[in-house]
Amino acid sequence: MSLITVGTMAFDAIETPFGKVDKIIGGSATYVAWAASNFYQPIKQVSIVGGDFPSEEFDQLAARGVAFEGVEIVKEGKSFFWSGKYHLDMNNRDTLVTDLNVLEQFNPQMPESYQDCEYLMLGNLSPAIQQSVINQLRNRPKLIVMDTMNFWMDIALDDLKATLKMVDVLVVNDAEARQLSEEFSLVKAAKKIMAMGPKYLVVKKGEHGALLFHEDKIFSAPALPLEVVFDPTGAGDTFAGGFIGHIARTGDISFENMKTAIIVGSAMASFCVEKFGPERMKEISKEDIAMRMQAFAELANFETATV
């Protein structure tokens, strides 16, 4: 059995109030793989890159149990490139450049070796591509988690709604949840979105943490308050990677275990923002993760009171 992650592998240029980097590895599938491989292996990647994508990046991930048979390498092409700038309020960013490059011809084909997929993480891509991946799997995965963004709500809402019917968990940020549902209250938004298909909704709120909705239940996870958010790039994908990685490791898709998965995702995201790109994700050990999980427990858990 395996965990499949579908998404971009890319180059990013990033500017934050704390520094600047002109070319660093990025992409949603990259971040998901770095985070999830702490908890579960094998991870099978579905992506597309140009001939410029460094082989040592594949090697580093391969050493973590990540497979690349589903990654198309377009030798004469260039990898997807994104450039963005963050301000002091890291919840907002300006996109400076989006060069799709090889991503324009992305039409993923599932290799036979990927048919053992038990957990499927659909990174933010066109809903038609996300749907095509699901349709190519002969056995329905135990859990399908889907990320998306406002862009697809603007230009491909019908495709997006069709894909939503096929997934178990949708992960979006608060602005996207409001846009998709046309509701300001996140509680009302969650009800509407769950009626569109996903049984679970995760709403990411950046420095304010995340909410998990399922039926009438809600779980609120804090973000770790940090002195410096050095670079938030990839934090959302890292969160998703930690989330599905924990679920895959435990094999438990109950709401109670998803609460813990949200905390695992939040812990991984709290590492991600400490350095540029995925740098910090390459350094951390299981001991670091265990300590961070403990920090989250101290941050959020409390004794209740009699009245």
Place this chain on the structure above:
Amino acid sequence: MSLITVGTMAFDAIETPFGKVDKIIGGSATYVAWAASNFYQPIKQVSIVGGDFPSEEFDQLAARGVAFEGVEIVKEGKSFFWSGKYHLDMNNRDTLVTDLNVLEQFNPQMPESYQDCEYLMLGNLSPAIQQSVINQLRNRPKLIVMDTMNFWMDIALDDLKATLKMVDVLVVNDAEARQLSEEFSLVKAAKKIMAMGPKYLVVKKGEHGALLFHEDKIFSAPALPLEVVFDPTGAGDTFAGGFIGHIARTGDISFENMKTAIIVGSAMASFCVEKFGPERMKEISKEDIAMRMQAFAELANFETATV
């Protein structure tokens, strides 16, 4: 021993997306008393009102163990009046009218019967008045909690800083913490503010919950996600009332117990916003509060994971 709450007793006119009310009881000391009296009695009020303040409001609070010897009644004067309008994003509001009326001559005198004060809640008032109250108490209370706002940072920063040296817990919202500390990161802001005097800092974040800081420790409390925030007026004061009420009831000023106190405050605030003004606070029972505390435990507590 007693819990003293110093603040306004007033009339409010409120408009929200869900309705409008032209004249309703308000004021920080009113909300603190309604919330705290669920947990601790006697509560001794320090305030000033005009001859227009309804005697039945005093009677209702008196039935809850609230004393008024420290409330000056200016028969020929009018009570403080505030009018505000909320938009769909309830974190922001427009103040339409502020008629100080009798509040302009507020110069509180502590009655002898108030000298048994063990817990002191200083509502948002001029820092000079807050300081005068502390100085009139012959025995230093076990815990002094202080609320303030950006207005005093703008016009009375030196007084504010002097008062901060005399209190244990400061309660502000996130924008105020940033303004007072001149730091964007709330972690850095908390360090600077705690260096100004208070050993504990509570940062209220509206729909995003609240943070409690003490030394190197942080606690993050969620807000209860609600379908409708009917009227947020008084939610901050109600939060403070629940917070100090729980601490007074338990007599425990440890960080661990303050975590629970933050949740009690959050639970009380979640009731407050369900109706206009203090209406909902007058209805709720101990059973309602116990159920709400349980809802917060389910909302926030989680099992940690091994890696």
